[in-house]
Amino acid sequence: MRLIPMALALAAFTACSSGKQECGPEECAPYCEQQGSATSEEATEPTEDREAAEPAPAATPAGLTTFESDLISPILEDIRGGVRPFDDQGIGICKGKRDCDQYLGTDVGELPPGDYILKAELRVPKTGAAHQWKVEVATSCETTRKTGNGTSSSTSNQSREYDVRYAGEDRGYRLMPLRTIQSPSPGGARKCTYTITAPDPDGDKVYKGSWSTPDAD
Secondary structure (H helix, E strand, C coil), X not given: CCCCCHHHHHHHHHHHHHCCCCCXXXXXHHHHHHHHHHHHHHHCCCCHHHHHHCCCCCCCHHHCCHHHHHHHHHHHHHHHCCCEECCCCCEEEEECCCCCCEXXXXXXXXXXCEEEEEEEEEECCCCCCCCCCEXXXXXXXXXXXXXXXXXXXXXXXXXXXXXXCCCCCCCCEEEEEEEEEEECECXXXXXXXXXXXXXXXXXXXXXXXXXXXXXXX
């Protein structure tokens, strides 16, 4: 085995370890190989800790892909909305004989002389089989009549169920007129209430209102 002089070995080791000199002389090879090996080991340290710190991608509902979730989410949101008024004037009393010429509100008190209607314009989910979506409309009117002995009163109740469906983005499904109203009312003064019951995934929603008309006599 050939021995490397001490001075040469020290110089070779210093040059290689500082990185200022590449391995050249044969005598330096053992030291340069050793240094290169150490440098190589440092470059290949595991990166598990760094990778573990990176956040995992968010999971989509029910194992759906992001593409599927983007398609289905608007449909689910629409269904969860149930049947509801198309806008803030969707349900209530209007001035007019057949159409809503002027929206008055839900609880309108005693109506001035004229013709009026009860109407509903509803936003209905796009999804659903035939007869899937229904609303129930009920009215109750108490009529007070003048008699020879004073007054008498009677109550009239009406209820009907309607199939409703999606009508578009620019308008709702229209139930109009649900009831025609004349003021003053022949046959006696009337005080009426109405309810419109609409299906909703969290339970039926009930919309209420009232009107009254004086006696025509």
